[in-house]
Amino acid sequence: MRRTALLCGLLLCTAGGSAFARADDDTPDYSKRNSIFNTSALGPIPYASFISSDALSAYRKCLERNKVKPPSEREICQDYEYEYRAPYSMEDETVRVGKDLRQSWQRFEDRYYWRALLELNNPAMYFTHCLVDWGRNQEANKPEVVINVEKGMYPKQLDGKMPSQAVKDDLFMDSYLILPNVPNKDYCQDYTLDFVPISIPGTCIYAGGAKLFCIEGTQETLNPAAPKPLHFDYNAALQRVAKATKKAELDYQKEYQEDVLKAVKPTGKFYPLLWSNMLSGALIAPTQNLNPDPHAVLNKGNEAGGKLGGIFGLTAPVYYTQGLTSNKVTLPLRAHLLPNAKDSLQNPPGVWQLEEFKRTFPVRAQPVYERFGYTNIFSAWTRMNKLLLPEKGSAKPLRQMIYMASGFNVYLPSLVPVPMPAPILIKEYTAGLPYVGLQTHFTWNSVGEGYPLPRVAGTPPTQYKGMFK
Known part of the structure; x- marks a missing residue:
């Protein structure tokens, strides 16, 4: 009893509420949040529920406009959908989707490079x-499951306190080697042979190991022992690579x-929910595994207390413990349920600092989500990007545009010319091949009940009707 009283004293427990007053001078403005995680449920089919506050507001206006009261609201305002449900996908299946997305990008990047090299060295490389x-x-x-947290997902008041983790989808080749990974049909299809030479070999004459003279041009090569080309049409080389870029x-x-x-297509194991479209919104899939262990979640509670400091250093661990038990200490803190209907459009539930820290929580089994008031989602989104490929700095030296020119050395008294490789670096592409187009990223995010989903916009055009009662 003494220990309970001490904890209550530290937590400033009162009959009317907790020390974590929701309204303070530093409370963020959540009134503009739209796409919200609502709750999760076990049921015959475990699922997560999401709400569009814009759609919910439209539904309420319909009720007010028609002065509707239950149960007739189901008939008059039934077209105003605002809640969207999706079954949970297993973590391993979302990893499979992430792997397939990486494979898709690797195929694109690899075939682009080899097509550019093929065009540049036309017709020899054919x-x-x-x-x-x-x-x-x-x-x-397979991608590593990393919980993505970055600025813009949470209020600016938590800048410098919220742990940051960038998206780790690794959209690059797993290895950059001298041979292609894709089959040659991926970069040879619709290829046209061009027999117009853009390089004329140079020749150097040697006697007794000494260079007598060379018949060569001024184009520098990567092999100082080879003669420079007598002629090299550099502009034609640039045009050939540009042709590959267009392709x-x-x-x-x-x-x-x-x-x-x-x-990302739905399967019997993967249940994505598309919000608007992948160009302006995102595709999300509630994600769980079979791990019921809450200790990693509780450890995050300790981390939250340390990061936030002050009174949170003492109260954060107990606040999150309410997911496991309810007693005189945790009852005043039990605030992770959604607010009542009148409040849901204005304020999210709970202590916002601690609820926002749930964005760092790990993937777990659905019962853990239900107890701690959060969920994890796999998300994928497509955006227009301007890139230089490869993006990975260490890979750039391995993916240069090089024209495989050659020259000849003659070592007297023999008159037989000895072929010498004289590769020419196309310097305009030293930083990489240009690409302006679409790229699809993916990651895993966690979000507390009543808090906004990252990257999504609009409302889902379709949902899983008929699966839930």
């Missing part, structure tokens, strides 16, 4: 890479988006 298939066809590695941004991008749609 015989070495289109008549022979060097494709390794390695599957993409990638038109045809390859279209096929990339087709691969993306295949990756």
Whole structure:
């Protein structure tokens, strides 16, 4: 009893509420939030429920406009949907989707590079890479499940306190090697041979190991032991790479988006809920695993207390413990349920600082979500990007645009010319191949009940009707 009284003293427990007053001078303005996580339920089919506050507001206006009272509201305002449900997908299945999205991008990036190199070295590479298939066809590695938290997801009042974790979808090749990963049909299709030479080899004459003279031009090469080309049409080389860029941004991008749609399509194990569309909104899938252990969640409570400081250092662990028990200490803190109907459009439930910290909580089983008042979601979204590929800095030296020119050395007294490779670096692409087009990212996020979902917009055009009672 003494220990309980002490804790109540520390928590400033009162009969009317808790020390965590919701209204204070620093309370964020949540009135403009629209897409909200509502709650989760076990049932025959575990699911998560989401609410569009704009749609809910329209529904209420319908009731007021028609002065409707239950149960007739179901008939007059039945077209005003504001709650959207989706079954839980297993974590392993969302990892599979993430892997397929990585595979889709890797296919695009790899075929773009090899098409550009093929066009640049037309027609020589046709015989070495289109008549022979060097494709390794390695599957993409599985992505790591990392809970994404970044600025813009939470109020600015928590800047510097909320742990930050960038999206870790790793949209790049798992390995950059001298051979392609994709089959040659991915970059040789619709290829036109061009026999117009853009390089004329140079020649150097040697006697007794000493260079006598060279018949060569001024174009620098990557091999100082080889003669410079007598002529090299640099502008033609640039045009050839530009032709490949156009091919990638038109045809390859279209096929990339087709691969993306295949990756995120609903299955018997994956239940995505599309909000608006992937270009302006996002696709989300409530995600769970079979791990019922709450200790990682409680550890996050300790972390929240340390990050927020002050009274939260003492109260945060107890606040989150309400997910496990209810007693004289935790009862005044039990605030993770949704607010009443009159309040839901204006204020989210609970102590906003601690509820926002639920964005760092891990993937767990649905009963853990229900007890602690949060959920995890897998999300994917497509945006227009301007990139230089590859993006990974360490990979850029391995993905240069090089024209494989050659020259000849003659070592007297022999008159037989010895071929010498004289590769030419196309410097305009040293930083990478340009790409302006769509790219689909993915990640995992956590969100507390009553709090806004990241990246989504609008309302779902379809939902899983008939699956829930």
